[in-house]
Amino acid sequence: MSGLLIFGGIALGALTLAWAVTWWVWRSPPALEPHEYAFRAIARRLRLTNRQKAIFRRLARSIDADPIALLICHEAFIKALRREGSVSENDAQAIESRVFKKRRRLPRVFLA
Numbered sequence: 001m002s003g004l005l006i007f008g009g010i011a012l013g014a015l016t017l018a019w020a021v022t023w024w025v026w027r028s029p030p031a032l033e034p035h036e037y038a039f040r041a042i043a044r045r046l047r048l049t050n051r052q053k054a055i056f057r058r059l060a061r062s063i064d065a066d067p068i069a070l071l072i073c074h075e076a077f078i079k080a081l082r083r084e085g086s087v088s089e090n091d092a093q094a095i096e097s098r099v100f101k102k103r104r105r106l107p108r109v110f111l112a
Helices: 001-028 034-046 050-064 067-072 074-084 089-100
Strands: none
Touching: 034 050, 034 067, 050 067, 050 074, 050 089, 067 074, 074 089
């Protein structure tokens, strides 16, 4: 009888452990490249909309750069705007005022 209880306890422990590992792996975020992780973190901190993030990604592709470069460097942002040309004036001004006028909202780690 006690052997059955020991076996049952071990089986229950193994099932619980398997469930916990499966749940942890399922819930863990996919691994991101460091530049993508930084872009998402800063964009979230600046409260950029999905549309604004899509604009940053499109602008970054136009100058063959990472989107994080446009968030950090105002000159790269202006260069991409000039090259792309399809971003409306209102969108460009809204993004510029949100990102480059509010630099104090960024954590000190992100500012050079």
